[in-house]
Amino acid sequence: MARKLAVALSPDQLQSMLRTMHMIRQFDLRALDLYREGAMRGSTHPYIGMEAVAVGACAALRPADRITSTHRGHGHCLAKGGDPRLMMAELLGKATGYCKGKGGSMHIADVEAGILGANGIVGGGIGLATGAALAAQLAGRDDVTLCFFGDGALNQGILHESANLAAIWKLPVVYICENNQYAMSARADKFTSVPDPEVRAKAYGFPGVSCDGMDVMAVYRTVADAVARARAGEGPSLVVCVTYRYFGHHVGDPLNYRDKAEVDAWKTKDPIDRFQADRLAAAVTQEIDAAVAFAKASPEPEVEALMEDVYA
Amino acid sequence: MSRPVIETTPAPAATRVLTYAEALNEALREEMRRDPRVFVMGEDVAVWGGGGVFGVTRGLVEEFGPQRVRDTPISEEAIAALAVGAAVAGARPVAEFMYADFMGLAMEPIVNQAAKIRYMFGGKASVPVVFRAQEGAGRGNAAQHSQSLEAWFCHIPGLKVAVPSTPADAKGLLVSAIRDENPVVFLEHKILYNTKGPVPAGDVAIPMGVADCKRAGRDATFVGVHTMVHKALAAAEILAAEGIDLEVIDPRTLVPFDLDTIVASVRKTGRLVVGHEAYERCGIGAEIIAQVITAAFDALDAPPVRVCGENVPIPYNARLEAAALPQVEDIVAAVHQVVA
Numbered sequence: 071m072a073r074k075l076a077v078a079l080s081p082d083q084l085q086s087m088l089r090t091m092h093m094i095r096q097f098d099l100r101a102l103d104l105y106r107e108g109a110m111r112g113s114t115h116p117y118i119g120m121e122a123v124a125v126g127a128c129a130a131l132r133p134a135d136r137i138t139s140t141h142r143g144h145g146h147c148l149a150k151g152g153d154p155r156l157m158m159a160e161l162l163g164k165a166t167g168y169c170k171g172k173g174g175s176m177h178i179a180d181v182e183a184g185i186l187g188a189n190g191i192v193g194g195g196i197g198l199a200t201g202a203a204l205a206a207q208l209a210g211r212d213d214v215t216l217c218f219f220g221d222g223a224l225n226q227g228i229l230h231e232s233a234n235l236a237a238i239w240k241l242p243v244v245y246i247c248e249n250n251q252y253a254m255s256a257r258a259d260k261f262t263s264v265p266d267p268e269v270r271a272k273a274y275g276f277p278g279v280s281c282d283g284m285d286v287m288a289v290y291r292t293v294a295d296a297v298a299r300a301r302a303g304e305g306p307s308l309v310v311c312v313t314y315r316y317f318g319h320h321v322g323d324p325l326n327y328r329d330k331a332e333v334d335a336w337k338t339k340d341p342i343d344r345f346q347a348d349r350l351a352a353a354v355t356q357e358i359d360a361a362v363a364f365a366k367a368s369p370e371p372e373v374e375a376l377m378e379d380v381y382a
Numbered sequence: 383m384s385r386p387v388i389e390t391t392p393a394p395a396a397t398r399v400l401t402y403a404e405a406l407n408e409a410l411r412e413e414m415r416r417d418p419r420v421f422v423m424g425e426d427v428a429v430w431g432g433g434g435v436f437g438v439t440r441g442l443v444e445e446f447g448p449q450r451v452r453d454t455p456i457s458e459e460a461i462a463a464l465a466v467g468a469a470v471a472g473a474r475p476v477a478e479f480m481y482a483d484f485m486g487l488a489m490e491p492i493v494n495q496a497a498k499i500r501y502m503f504g505g506k507a508s509v510p511v512v513f514r515a516q517e518g519a520g521r522g523n524a525a526q527h528s529q530s531l532e533a534w535f536c537h538i539p540g541l542k543v544a545v546p547s548t549p550a551d552a553k554g555l556l557v558s559a560i561r562d563e564n565p566v567v568f569l570e571h572k573i574l575y576n577t578k579g580p581v582p583a584g585d586v587a588i589p590m591g592v593a594d595c596k597r598a599g600r601d602a603t604f605v606g607v608h609t610m611v612h613k614a615l616a617a618a619e620i621l622a623a624e625g626i627d628l629e630v631i632d633p634r635t636l637v638p639f640d641l642d643t644i645v646a647s648v649r650k651t652g653r654l655v656v657g658h659e660a661y662e663r664c665g666i667g668a669e670i671i672a673q674v675i676t677a678a679f680d681a682l683d684a685p686p687v688r689v690c691g692e693n694v695p696i697p698y699n700a701r702l703e704a705a706a707l708p709q710v711e712d713i714v715a716a717v718h719q720v721v722a
């Protein structure tokens with residue numbers, strides 16, 4: 071059934087997803103340059119390596135749906151339809167930016183577009199997303215809220231309180247944990263009580279699943295299921311996307327808590343390369359399928375042709 | 383921002399120049415050596431860069447091990463609450479919050495538990511815990527990473543509040559905070575971490591509740607904390623060129639508060655300006671002025687003036703952020719106003 075949903079994406083949608091993944095990567099590479107050259111203040115948290123999560127998840131949404139984001143929020147914003155010009159202007163603190171220069175990277179928001187803000191507080195979006203889901207329920211609308219947060223936020227009390235409320239009130243919210251293995255220097259496998267955080271959903275009585283967060287279609291399929299459930303009034307879900315951040319937490323990260331071999335190993339699973347390779351393979355498969363169909367449907371030669379073509 | 387070296391008292395023999403962060407590190411290290419009950423916990427205090435996002439806990443895990451220097455998950459309420467529980471049960475925790483803004487998540491254990499346990503239990507328990515955090519603006523960290531929140535804690539009976547402005551004060555006050563039998567909210571300032579100053583070696587506790595005169599003057603008294611002490615000293619130079627002699631007093635702790643030193647200064651100058659980066663409304667400046675007026679109304683020759691942060695969330699843009707914060711020129715203008 072999940073497969074069917076994924077196949078329902080049109081070639082245009084798939085192309086636009088690939089484009090958004092490229093957009094996120096280039097946006098954040100440029101943000102890093104701007105930060106290093108002193109054009110940005112505060113800090114910037116690159117989403118590079120995690121593009122499949124935001125793009126796959128937001129592909130399951132309608133325009134009226136909402137998201138809450140995190141300190142590492144550029145990817146979520148672009149995937150939900152944020153305008154890169156207004157985002158970039160915000161990073162540079164300009165009057166034309168999303169927040170008129172008052173918010174900066176960590177507070178970009180576009181409430182009209184359903185982007186209820188990046189957040190400087192780890193876990194800060196969790197209760198807000200749950201509240202947005204409550205508002206949709208109260209208004210009798212079938213809008214869904216996606217709540218992005220990191221593995222680090224798994225251990226904030228607000229997640230427990232919100233998950234329980236969402237469960238008892240059957241709120242249309244999907245909790246999306248981006249498990250990129252670290253919260254600053256804190257390894258997810260050492261600072262979280264279980265290696266597979268999706269099992270925590272069981273304690274609240276709603277579904278918890280994990281998926282390959284380096285595979286945009288896997289994210290899409292998994293989140294689309296959870297969104298369909300929320301839209302149908304069946305309540306919340308937890309989706310853990312297993313992924314990785316290629317760069318330091320922010321510029322200036324000493325990066326003394328992980329080694330290069332680990333980073334290189336994750337880079338071999340690059341979500342953009344993978345999606346491109348998968349799309350190319352799919353296109354080729356389609357051509358081969360067509361070739362097979364053509365071959366199968368084609369007539370056998372007539373016996374009369376037996377002696378033809380021996381000499382010119 | 384400038385990195386002033388402040389010499390308050392003549393440097394004794396065994397004095398080195400340290401940064402504010404190094405001075406805090408030395409206080410933690412020496413107290414952990416002295417008292418095995420002292421331990422440190424917080425986010426990224428052990429592994430990240432060898433100890434702490436600002437280097438305050440650097441090298442401590444190497445010397446004292448991961449039992450006494452504990453990296454925690456991102457769980458501010460639990461960090462604070464566990465520290466309170468541990469303190470009541472005989473440990474001496476130093477709990478770190480990466481940014482004072484995140485103490486919003488930890489207010490329950492700090493305000494309802496730590497501050498009140500001794501009193502509620504009829505004096506039969508003590509809560510020797512230190513809640514460390516850094517506050518303040520100036521780096522473009524925007525509204526959720528730049529606030530100065532000392533007034534929140536000053537409002538709560540049962541808490542002590544320290545706000546050092548120099549490396550020497552940072553070390554001496556942290557030593558006292560750790561030795562104190564009461565909960566101490568110890569607020570550092572992010573802009574000050576790399577500032578340098580002389581710090582006496584060895585056991586140099588600075589008692590809580592003793593203000594320090596950072597510059598003697600005859601014409602007006604400035605009372606302020608953190609960066610405002612440094613800005614007031616810069617303002618004093620400008621004013622000196624005009625023949626106005628500004629006295630700069632740093633209370634160093636807000637609870638307990640050394641009213642006597644400040645009243646004595648106001649009795650000398652007859653004029654008072656108070657300053658803090660924190661929002662003006664209901665800030666500690668209002669409390670300081672109220673206390674001085676009550677104690678020494680007769681000594682004042684002009685209404686006291688506040689030089690504080692605007693009543694606005696701290697903006698990201700550099701120009702807006704500077705406009706939201708009290709600057710040297712604002713202090714100069716305020717002094718002109720009170721001496722006029």
Ligand SMILES: Cc1ncc(C[n+]2csc(CCOP(=O)(O)OP(=O)(O)O)c2C)c(N)n1
Nearest residue numbers: 142190191192220221222223252253254484
């Ligand atoms: C309440 C709170 N505590 C601590 C921080 C400091 N901080 C910012 S990001 C971060 C790590 C977050 O890790 P995670 O949730 O896994 O997200 P990631 O950075 O990996 O995307 C920390 C500790 C914060 N911003 N808010």
Ligand SMILES: [Mg+2]
Nearest residue numbers: 220221252253
């Ligand atoms: Mg993480």
